[in-house]
Each structure stands twice: as structure tokens, then as C-alpha cells.
Amino acid sequence: MRKETREYNFDWMLWNTFSAASRLKSGTEKEYLTILKYIPYFRGVSKAIHDTGEPGQKFIEICSKYLENLVFAKEKGKKTAITTFCFSPAIFYAMDIMPVCLEVLSVMMTFTYKRGTAEFLDYCNEVGFTETSCSSQRGTIGAYLARIGADIDMIVTDTPGVCDTNANAFAFASTYLNKPFFQLDMPPDLTGERSNEYHREDYKALIRFLEEQTGKKLDSERLWENIRELAKQDKIIAELEDLARMVPNPLPVSYNLMVYASRFLFAGMPECTGVLESMLKIAREKAAKKISGLSGGVEKLRAFFCYIDHYAQNLQLWQMLDSLGVGYQGNILSRSWAHNAPHVAEYHKEEAAYIIDTTDIDSLIDSISMINSRMPMIKSIRGPYDAPNMWLEDTLGLAKMYSADFIVYNGTPGCRNTWGMVKLLARDTEKAGYPTYIMYADAFDARVQSWESTEERFMEFLKVRRLG
Amino acid sequence: MMKEFLEASTVLNNKHVKQWKKSGKKVVGYTCSYVPDEIFHAAGILPFRIRGFGATDTTIGDTYFGPFICSLPKCMLQLAGEGKFNFLDGAIITPGCDSMRRLDECWRKAGSDVEGVIPPFFFHYGVPHKYSDYTIKWLTEETQRLIKAVQEHFKVKIADVDLKKAIKLYNYSRILLERFEALRTLDAPPFSGEEALAVILAGTTMPREEYNALLEQFISNAEKSPGIKGRVRLMLVGSANDDVGLVRVMEGEKAIVVADNLCFGSRFYTDQVEEDGDPVSELCKRYLGHNDCPRMYGDYRRRLDILKQKVEKAKIDGVILQNIRFCDLHGSENGLFERDLEAKGIPCMRLEREYGPLVETGRMKMRVDAFIERIQQRRAIA
Numbered sequence: 091m092r093k094e095t096r097e098y099n100f101d102w103m104l105w106n107t108f109s110a111a112s113r114l115k116s117g118t119e120k121e122y123l124t125i126l127k128y129i130p131y132f133r134g135v136s137k138a139i140h141d142t143g144e145p146g147q148k149f150i151e152i153c154s155k156y157l158e159n160l161v162f163a164k165e166k167g168k169k170t171a172i173t174t175f176c177f178s179p180a181i182f183y184a185m186d187i188m189p190v191c192l193e194v195l196s197v198m199m200t201f202t203y204k205r206g207t208a209e210f211l212d213y214c215n216e217v218g219f220t221e222t223s224c225s226s227q228r229g230t231i232g233a234y235l236a237r238i239g240a241d242i243d244m245i246v247t248d249t250p251g252v253c254d255t256n257a258n259a260f261a262f263a264s265t266y267l268n269k270p271f272f273q274l275d276m277p278p279d280l281t282g283e284r285s286n287e288y289h290r291e292d293y294k295a296l297i298r299f300l301e302e303q304t305g306k307k308l309d310s311e312r313l314w315e316n317i318r319e320l321a322k323q324d325k326i327i328a329e330l331e332d333l334a335r336m337v338p339n340p341l342p343v344s345y346n347l348m349v350y351a352s353r354f355l356f357a358g359m360p361e362c363t364g365v366l367e368s369m370l371k372i373a374r375e376k377a378a379k380k381i382s383g384l385s386g387g388v389e390k391l392r393a394f395f396c397y398i399d400h401y402a403q404n405l406q407l408w409q410m411l412d413s414l415g416v417g418y419q420g421n422i423l424s425r426s427w428a429h430n431a432p433h434v435a436e437y438h439k440e441e442a443a444y445i446i447d448t449t450d451i452d453s454l455i456d457s458i459s460m461i462n463s464r465m466p467m468i469k470s471i472r473g474p475y476d477a478p479n480m481w482l483e484d485t486l487g488l489a490k491m492y493s494a495d496f497i498v499y500n501g502t503p504g505c506r507n508t509w510g511m512v513k514l515l516a517r518d519t520e521k522a523g524y525p526t527y528i529m530y531a532d533a534f535d536a537r538v539q540s541w542e543s544t545e546e547r548f549m550e551f552l553k554v555r556r557l558g
Numbered sequence: 559m560m561k562e563f564l565e566a567s568t569v570l571n572n573k574h575v576k577q578w579k580k581s582g583k584k585v586v587g588y589t590c591s592y593v594p595d596e597i598f599h600a601a602g603i604l605p606f607r608i609r610g611f612g613a614t615d616t617t618i619g620d621t622y623f624g625p626f627i628c629s630l631p632k633c634m635l636q637l638a639g640e641g642k643f644n645f646l647d648g649a650i651i652t653p654g655c656d657s658m659r660r661l662d663e664c665w666r667k668a669g670s671d672v673e674g675v676i677p678p679f680f681f682h683y684g685v686p687h688k689y690s691d692y693t694i695k696w697l698t699e700e701t702q703r704l705i706k707a708v709q710e711h712f713k714v715k716i717a718d719v720d721l722k723k724a725i726k727l728y729n730y731s732r733i734l735l736e737r738f739e740a741l742r743t744l745d746a747p748p749f750s751g752e753e754a755l756a757v758i759l760a761g762t763t764m765p766r767e768e769y770n771a772l773l774e775q776f777i778s779n780a781e782k783s784p785g786i787k788g789r790v791r792l793m794l795v796g797s798a799n800d801d802v803g804l805v806r807v808m809e810g811e812k813a814i815v816v817a818d819n820l821c822f823g824s825r826f827y828t829d830q831v832e833e834d835g836d837p838v839s840e841l842c843k844r845y846l847g848h849n850d851c852p853r854m855y856g857d858y859r860r861r862l863d864i865l866k867q868k869v870e871k872a873k874i875d876g877v878i879l880q881n882i883r884f885c886d887l888h889g890s891e892n893g894l895f896e897r898d899l900e901a902k903g904i905p906c907m908r909l910e911r912e913y914g915p916l917v918e919t920g921r922m923k924m925r926v927d928a929f930i931e932r933i934q935q936r937r938a939i940a
Contacts, residue, residue: 218893222626223886250687250855254656255886257687261855262890271856277696278653278684284699291692474663474682506884509624510631510660514667530625 091213091236100210100233101240104195105157107202111136112154115147131204134404141385142342145368149348152361153198160240163188169243169304172234172263174227174256175423176465177248177274180320180358181458184313185300190240192259194354196229200401200534207232211535219262224504225534227259235266244270244303246296248462251276252472255504272299276463278473280480281441285463293459310451316358317454320461321446323357324428326366332432333373334419335492338382338389340373343408343418345383347399350423350466388415391558394494395421396485396515396526397501397508400533402541410545414558419492422484427464437487442469442479475511482515486522496557498548500529503538525555559776560753567759567802570612570637571645574764578604584647584712587677589634589661590654591821591851592685594701594841596728596831599766600720601708607762607822608649609800610634610913612642622664628657628884629913630798635664638675648679648711650704655853655887679711687855689847697842705838721837727766728831734773735761735827741777743816743872746785751794751815752806758823759800789814790930793874795865796892797882798822798913807919808878808926812934817872819865825850852887861891862898869904876905876933878926882913905933 114136115122122140126133139146163170168188173179175193182189200206207225210232215221217235219228233239247260250273257273264271274292279285297308327349334341348365356362373383382389393416400407411418425433427443434443444460447453462468475481489497497519499512516526527548532538552558566572575585586598587608598605610633613619618639619632637643653659662682669676684700686693705716735758741747742754749757757776761769790813794805800822805815818824831844849857850864869877877899879892889910896906907929911918 218890218897220881220886220889220893222884223890251653254853257855258852258886258890261852261858262894264856265858265894273688273855275687275693277686278682284696288692288696295690295692476663503626504886506627506656506886507660509626510657511663512624513622514663517667 091209091216091232095209096236096238098238099161100230100238101157101160104198105154105161107132108150108154108157108198112147112151115140131403132202134406134409135201138344138405138408139348142344142348143372145345145348145365145372148365148368149352152352152356152365155361156355159188160190164241170240172231172242172245172260174247174249174260175354176252176467177246178320178357178458178462178465179355180316180461181296181300181313183359184316185304185306185308187300187304190234190242191354192230193226194351196226196534197351197401199229201403201405204403206403206536207534208537210236217266219259222504223259224253224255225502225532226504227256228504229534231259231263235263242267242269244272246272246299248274248276248465248468250274251278252468253505253507255506270299270303272296274462276468276472278477280463280469280472281478286460289459289463290456293455293462297455310454313454313458314448317446317448317457319360319363320358321428323353323363323366324426324446325430326363326370327353327426328428328430328432330366330370330373331420331425333377335432336377336380337493338380338384339392339417339419340376340381340383341369341418342383342385343412343416344405345369345373346418346420346424347405347408382417384415384417385412386415389417390415391495392417392419392493393496393498394419394485394489394492395498395500396481396489396519397422397499397505398533399423400500400529400531400541400544402536402544406541406545410548414552416558419494420488422470423466425466425484425488427469433488433491436491439479439487471507475515476518481511482518485515485519486524489519489524494524496525496527496555498527498529500531500533502532502534525551525557527551559772559779560749560756562772563753563756563760563776564802566763567756567800568611570609570642570763572763574768575604575606575645578765579645585645586648586650586679586708587643587646588650588652588683589631589658590652590685591826591848592652592654592845593650593683594845595766596721596724596837596841597701597705597708597716599724599727600716601712601714603647603708603712603714604765606646607800608634608643608646610637611800613637613914618668619664622667623657623660626884627660628655628797628882630882631658631661631664633913634661635668638665639668639672641674643677644674646677648681648708649677650681650683652683652685654685654851655885657884679708681707686846687853689849689854694839694842694846697846698839701838701842718837721841722833725831725833725837725841727770729833731761731766731770731773732827732830734770734777737777738773738780739824741780744785745873746787747814747816748780748783748785750786750805751792751809751818752802754815755799755802755805755818755823758826759802761826762822786814790933791816791873791875793817793819793865793868793872793877794823794880795819795877795895796880796888797885799880804922807923810923810927812930813926817868817874819850819861819868821851852891858891858894862895865895865899866902869899874904875937876907876929878907878909878929880909880911883910905929905936
């Protein structure tokens with residue numbers, strides 16, 4: 091790692107970037123356009139998000155707020171927990187713990203910095219972590235291993251049974267930093283009494299761990315408030331998802347990213363609700379006018395991403411889709427498995443969904459353990475890809491429901507789990523009539539394959555398959 | 559004696575398996591050391607640890623698996639695709655790691671493409687990643703599900719009394735292997751690391767009664783042997799290795815592997831199963847409690863302690879921390895072991911390799927030789 095990189099606190103640096111970005115639009119339009127000239131590596135992101143209007147502004151503001159919370163967590167007497175994107179943060183907020191979500195921080199940095207997270211990725215290898223591990227955690231955890239990030243109190247993950255490289259990154263960090271570690275383990279089956287009981291008992295053990303680490307009992311009132319807020323968010327997301335079924339899709343391509351990032355940062359908190367409400371308002375207006383969310387106004391194709399997105403600098407994936415007139419029909423990260431989600435009713439997947447029950451503390455804990463066990467990735471790649479409620483069923487169901495013209499897989503070379511079955515999945519989705527493209531890029535590390543190559547190969551796929 | 563063990567450890571369908579099959583009995587393979595052999599023994603079935611040994615390419619494996627996957631399950635699938643596992647009547651896949659657990663789908667898909675590739679009994683056995691009362695409960699139910707499936711498919715009865723007999727037999731095996739380990743760690747071990755691995759591996763491929771008898775004889779002969787002296791004493795740690803040839807390459811003329819912490823090695827026989835109590839539950843406690851694999855997250859300190867004890871007991875001069883490429887679990891833990899063992903003055907070498915029949919022999923030999931030189935120079939200075 092360069093000496094200069096060590097000079098800056100990682101969280102503080104990101105906070106300053108997003109804090110400045112959140113104020114970009116506070117002046118006149120002329121001032122805004124002038125400032126863009128001075129931020130060549132950030133203007134693409136800023137433009138893509140700000141162009142969505144009020145939701146974009148609110149989204150950047152909550153990113154900044156999240157980072158501010160992280161920077162000042164200790165001053166405010168909060169404990170900090172390194173955690174993962176597929177772990178609902180509602181429980182942490184209810185217990186006054188600041189969740190440090192590695193993957194979202196990696197995305198923020200990959201989007202906004204010319205070098206992305208390269209130095210932190212490499213630092214992990216310098217201290218003994220394998221270079222073949224997933225870049226989504228490495229990109230940020232390198233900063234914490236180098237001790238240039240916030241002071242961390244504990245490490246909590248829920249990916250054992252779902253993703254080895256993810257779980258391993260947390261276990262490694264816990265040992266390296268000598269911090270307490272807790273894992274929620276996921277059995278291969280999603281549904282059934284055995285799995286439900288396992289999820290419940292494991293979640294109760296998590297609460298005991300968090301109580302021990304914070305020295306405080308779980309505040310059921312706060313948890314109740316957070317869960318109620320979460321239910322409100324689920325309702326909005328359900329309506330957004332429903333609107334995305336329209337032809338043309340009235341949602342701008344970046345909405346999908348904004349939905350899942352807001353949930354990963356602030357699920358159960360009013361900050362997330364604010365962004366979602368603003369998005370819904372715009373989406374309803376566009377839907378009423380039957381206007382496409384694409385900036386060109388013409389929807390030529392509809393793509394479903396069966397795994398994650400590509401976070402190359404300046405949101406280039408979204409910009410590419412938008413310029414091609416490709417409607418973005420969501421990915422594995424953006425789907426909520428709340429009982430009121432449109433796909434749950436459409437495919438009668440009530441058993442696989444969660445229901446929020448706030449009757450008493452036990453039902454609250456049951457609800458949140460159900461939510462957690464149905465988070466993106468946790469839900470659909472824990473068991474065999476072709477088992478009920480798993481990856482193939484979800485992919486085909488969602489691709490059909492959202493009228494996708496083709497399916498795209500993108501991940502990281504570190505994703506041992508999906509690379510072990512993606513060829514099989516693609517065979518099955520092709521057989522079902524969906525041209526399926528497997529991207530060999532790294533979502534978080536453009537050094538693996540440059541964005542230019544990635545884009546060229548994507549275009550080649552569209553051409554060869556005569557799409558568009 | 560050694561010939562018997564070498565044959566059993568280097569030939570998949572060895573003479574013991576052939577004899578077993580000839581007598582009309584069944585063989586069930588499994589991919590991970592978290593599967594209790596005792597269950598199959600109690601059912602009159604030969605439990606057989608599935609390996610990738612002998613695969614000379616991975617064309618079939620690459621057809622189903624993606625590119626960023628460990629070469630061990632690819633080699634296993636390769637052998638299955640080539641019909642080398644046709645003697646198996648069943649296979650159990652566990653989520654030992656992400657690469658290995660996807661062998662489930664890849665093998666099934668290969669089975670749907672080519673008739674006869676997949677054994678008639680195929681079972682996914684879920685194993686939790688931590689040890690607690692509710693994970694034991696879960697695994698006990700999972701094991702009962704496995705027992706039920708075996709009983710139904712093979713039309714056999716797995717009675718508690720037979721399970722208890724099997725537990726006793728396997729415990730006796732573990733006692734013998736502890737005696738074997740004590741010999742292995744002597745100042746002048748009576749056998750090489752290559753031979754030691756052959757002895758241990760043979761236990762995963764032959765009927766347990768025959769194995770115990772051979773092992774008793776082997777130990778009795780070894781106790782009379784003058785032993786091997788004057789070599790650099792190594793310990794081999796990390797990803798799965800079922801290739802005695804790899805140990806031979808590492809040992810060369812100057813070194814001897816006197817200890818290991820491998821799932822095909824000593825991890826296979828440590829810890830006894832409690833003989834009193836409910837046999838299924840006791841089996842689960844032993845197999846899940848046997849936390850020596852990094853798949854059991856958050857238990858690094860215990861594993862480090864095990865290594866430190868072994869280093870002391872076997873008077874280890876250097877530790878080889880190897881991992882198969884894309885094995886992030888062992889690869890990363892090796893990074894921590896290197897940090898902590900080197901801090902204690904124990905020389906370590908990290909080695910990334912591909913699984914396969916002595917691939918990259920030259921590179922590995924050169925690196926191990928350089929490591930041995932480093933140890934020898936250190937000794938000379940001391």
C-alpha cells in the first residue's frame with residue numbers, strides 16, 4: 091500500500107467525498123456544471139445519480155449520512171460491527187451498533203476512485219489472505235486490516251452455508267484484528283420446520299452475542315419500530331417491483347442499485363424510507379404517463395441480471411444499458427422476499443417468503459430471523475441451484491415475470507459458489523428460451539478485465555444472439 | 559504389508575474393493591471427512607472416500623464446473639465421467655466447501671447427459687459450520703435422514719446395536735492410529751511420510767476389519783524397525799492431499815514428513831466417538847466437534863493450538879502450508895498460521911498448487927528444497 095494512502099483515514103476519506111457530492115446541487119445549475127469539470131473521476135457517478143432528480147439527491151445524502159455515522163460512531167458511544175450486505179442491519183440499529191457493511195463500502199470506492207479499491211485488495215494478500223478470495227470484501231477489509239479505518243468492536247456475518255469466500259473473509263479479519271466473531275449459519279434448505287427452528291435458534295444466539303458485546307439488553311421497542319419501518323419499506327419496494335413489470339418499464343436503470351444499496355445501509359431506518367418514497371413518487375408519475383425510465387425514452391430490450399452488477403467506475407454498466415435502450419429488470423440483490431412482493435404472489439412462493447409479525451418479542455425475533463434468512467444470496471444460493479426456491483427457480487421466475495429478453499450473470503472470480511454451478515444454470519435458462527450471457531469480469535476489480543473489454547464482450551453477445 | 563497399503567492408497571478400485579463387490583456387497587462413496595463411516599459399516603456397506611487421484615486431465619470437470627474452481631472436485635468428476643467410479647453404488651456429497659458441494663449438481667448434470675455416470679444412490683448431506691446444541695440437533699436429524707434413505711434404497715436395517723459395534727470397531731482403529739502416530743513422531747521414525755500417508759489413506763478404501771488387522775501387523779513390525787535418522791522433519795498442513803507421490807517429492811533425500819494436519823491424513827482419526835449414549839447423536843458430536851477444518855469458521859485459535867502441539871510433539875523443523883488454488887479456506891488460514899508460527903520461531907513455507915498427478919513437480923521440488931536449505935542454514939547458525 092502506498093504511503094500516501096495510509097495518510098488518510100479510509101472512512102473519513104469516503105465520507106468527505108460523499109459529503110461533498112451531497113452538496114453539489116446546492117448551488118445553481120451553472121455552478122454544478124462548472125464543478126463537474128473539476129471532478130473527472132466522480133462526475134460520471136454524480137451525473138448518473140443526480141440525473142434521477144430528487145431520489146438521486148436523497149440517495150447521495152443517505153450515503154453521506156451513513157459514512158458520517160461511521161466516522162463519528164465512537165464519539166457517539168456506539169459499538170461498531172463489520173458485517174455483510176446480505177445481513178439485515180435492522181438488528182444492529184436496534185442495538186445501537188453501527189453496521190460497517192464491507193461490500194457497500196467497496197462499491198462506493200470502486201465507483202468513485204480512479205484506482206478503485208486496488209490498494210486495499212492487494213493489502214489483503216500482503217497480510218496472508220488469498221488473492222483468489224472475493225474482491226467485494228477484500229476491497230474494504232484491506233483498509234481495516236491496515237488499521238486505517240474506524241475502530242472495530244466485533245465481526246458478524248451470516249454467510250456460512252452460503253458463501254465460503256465471504257464467510258472466510260470475516261473469519262480471517264476476526265483473527266487478524268483479534269475481535270469477537272459471530273456467524274449465523276445457513277442450512278441448505280430454506281423452508282420447513284427444521285430450517286425454521288435452526289434459523290430461530292441461531293438468531294437468538296446472535297442476540298445473546300450482541301448483548302454480551304454491547305453490555306445492553308435488546309430494546310424490544312426499538313426493534314419493533316425498526317421492523318415496522320422495514321414493513322413500510324417492503325410495501326414501497328413491492329410497488330416499485332410491480333411497476334417494473336410494465337412495458338416500458340418506468341423505472342430509470344439506476345433505481346435498482348438505489349433500492350438495494352439503501353436497504354443494505356439503512357433497512358428499518360427512516361433514511362431508507364425517504365429514498366424509496368421519493369423513487370416511488372417519480373416512478374408513479376412516469377408510469378401514469380407510460381414513459382420509459384430510460385433517458386432515451388425508448389425501451390428496446392429488457393435484461394435480467396441473475397446475480398450481481400458490475401461496479402466499474404462511474405456506473406458504467408448502468409450508463410451502457412441506458413445508452414443501449416436496455417431496461418434493467420433487476421438482479422438477485424434487489425428482490426425483496428416479503429410476503430407482499432409481487433413475485434411471491436405470482437408464483438405462489440408464500441412458503442419461501444417472510445411475514446412480519448409484531449405481536450410480541452418472540453414473533454419479532456422470528457420475523458427478523460426470517461428476513462435475514464431470505465436476504466439476497468442467503469435465500470437463493472444456499473442449496474443446490476435446481477432445488478425448490480433456489481437460484482434456477484428464482485431466475486426463471488423473475489426473468490419471465492419481468493419479461494426479460496435475456497439473462498446476464500456477473501460476479502467475481504472469487505465467487506466459488508456460483509462459479510460451481512453457473513454453467514449448469516445457463517444451460518437450463520438457455521433451454522427455457524433465455525439467451526444467457528456469463529460475464530468473466532470482476533464486479534469490483536477492473537484490473538481483472540477492463541471495463542472496455544467487458545463492454546465489448548457484452549456488445550458481442552448482443553450481436554451474436556441478434557438481440558436489439 | 560506396505561505393499562498392501564500402497565496398493566489400497568494408489569488404486570481406486572483396489573483388490574479389497576473388488577473382493578467386497580465380488581461377494582455381492584455394496585460400496586458407497588463420500589467426499590468429505592465429516593461423513594460418519596460407521597453408518598455404512600452398520601449397514602453392511604463399504605464406505606469409500608471419493609478421491610480425484612489418477613485423473614490426467616479435467617476436460618469433463620471443466621464442462622460442468624466454472625473456471626475458478628478447485629481442481630479436486632473437477633478431478634473427481636473427471637474420474638466419474640470416465641467410469642472410474644462405476645464400482646460405487648452410492649455417493650454422498652457434503653458442503654465441505656463451496657467447490658466440493660457443487661459437485662452435487664455437476665455430477666447430477668453429467669449423470670443426466672451420460673448414462674451410468676452417476677451412482678444409483680445420491681445424497682446431499684448438509685453439515686453445519688459450527689458446533690452448538692442446535693447444530694448438533696440439526697446434524698442428528700440430518701444423519702437420521704441419511705440413515706432412512708440408506709435403509710430404503712439398499713433395503714437394509716441400520717440398528718442401534720450395529721451402529722454401536724461399528725463405533726467400537728472404528729474407535730479401535732483410531733487407537734491403533736494413535737499408536738501409529740506415536741511411532742511416526744519418534745526421533746527416528748520407522749517409516750517415511752509417504753508410507754504414513756499410504757497407511758492412513760488405505761483406511762478410507764478398504765473394509766475396516768481388514769484394515770485394523772493389517773494396521774496391527776504394520777505397527778508391530780514398525781516397532782522393531784531401526785528408523786530413519788538425520789533428515790529435516792517437516793509437517794504438512796492445508797488442503798486435501800491424497801497423493802502419496804506429492805509427499806515423496808517433498809521428502810526427497812533430505813526430509814521426512816513426520817506430522818500432518820490434513821483431512822486425508824491425521825484429521826481422519828483424531829477423537830473417539832463416545833460409546834455410551836445414543837449412537838447417532840454421539841457420532842454427530844464427534845464428527846462435527848472435530849473442528850480441524852477451516853470450514854468451521856471462527857475456530858482458528860484451537861486449530862493453531864493443535865499445530866503448535868504437533869510441532870512440539872514431533873520436533874518439527876519446518877511447516878509446509880499448502881493449498882490447492884482457489885481453496886480460500888486453507889489458503890487464508892495458512893496466511894495466519896505463517897504469521898503466528900513464524901512469530902514463535904517455527905519456519906513456514908506457503909505453497910499454492912494444483913491438485914493432480916504430481917503437476918508442477920519441478921517447481922514444488924525447487925521450492926521445498928530451498929525451504930529445507932533455509933532450515934539447515936538456520937540449524938548451522940544455531
